[in-house]
């Protein structure tokens with residue numbers, strides 16, 4: 640039986656414009672998202688179907704805080720895969736969790752997409768790319784982006800995903816950054832709920848979002864400039880920053896003391912700072928830990 644070991648990366652929303660609520664209750668958005676060169680590891684051990692009976696999907700995880708029952712997006716994705724393909728095989732999933740939960744780093748969605756990629760490799764009659772993307776989107780709004788290995792633009796409720804044009808992607812790939820998260824998490828449902836409560840005040844217009852993206856793509860090929868800070872935008876920050884002032888205080892401090900461009904990822908609470916080559920990384924990490932305590936999560940990585 641085959642065993643696959645796959646990386647399941649975290650993501651950062653470099654630009655996140657939530658543009659309004661849809662009839663189905665979800666929100667439309669325009670987002671530039673990039674996977675990080677860091678994340679969880681998923682080992683997938685194939686279990687053959689015996690006597691034309693279905694074999695089970697099971698999950699273990701080294702982090703006791705992560706559910707390992709049907710609430711886990713890995714098992715949801717696996718069952719969705721079976722329903723879509725009729726595949727009778729099973730799998731033992733073993734997840735090594737590094738991505739903090741409720742951070743806006745897309746850990747659960749990434750795990751689900753990674754599970755789908757694994758099962759599609761194991762299945763005798765795999766889904767094509769369009770079918771796999773549709774299936775991923777049915778598991779979670781943020782899942783489909785993780786079927787790509789580089790920066791993408793995500794639209795709709797997150798289900799319409801296209802790779803960034805190469806010239807723009809090249810400006811992001813390999814870019815160093817620090818990702819840091821305080822001890823508290825923020826629930827995605829809460830963050831969208833705050834936008835609904837403030838509607839229509841908190842929404843960005845789709846036109847302004849597309850213009851921001853187009854402006855950045857226009858100058859992205861100009862090597863004499865580094866316009867990354869002009870791309871960074873997130874209208875989920877208002878609610879999170881109002882409730883948790885530790886977040887904006889930290890970002891202001893990193894700009895003031897180290898001149899760093901920063902932002903919050905997704906619904907938070909993780910934030911990121913771009914690291915120039917000569918950045919005093921140890922000093923920056925120390926500043927984060929001094930303010931947020933030793934329980935703060937800090938990782939130095941780069942965009943994939």
Ligand SMILES: C[C@@](CO)(OP(=O)(O)O)[C@H](O)COP(=O)(O)OP(=O)(O)OC[C@H]1O[C@@H](n2ccc(N)nc2=O)[C@H](O)[C@@H]1O
Nearest residue numbers: 664665666743744745779780781796827828831905906907
């Ligand atoms: C905000 C974002 C930005 O990338 O990321 P995270 O902060 O969660 O990482 C995503 O839109 C999160 O996507 P995801 O976490 O997959 O959301 P889902 O599981 O589908 O839905 C969780 C909750 O968010 C709401 N939701 C989600 C996506 C969307 N486009 N509109 C919504 O209103 C749903 O109504 C639901 O209450």
Ligand SMILES: Nc1ncnc2c1ncn2[C@@H]1O[C@H](COP(=O)(O)OP(=O)(O)O)[C@@H](O)[C@H]1O
Nearest residue numbers: 710711712740741742743744745746747748750
């Ligand atoms: N494989 C998984 N890894 C982490 N969380 C998961 C997973 N499957 C389901 N969840 C649940 O998803 C919720 C959000 O998790 P996560 O994807 O890490 O956050 P975020 O949406 O902020 O990026 C949590 O309530 C968690 O219990």
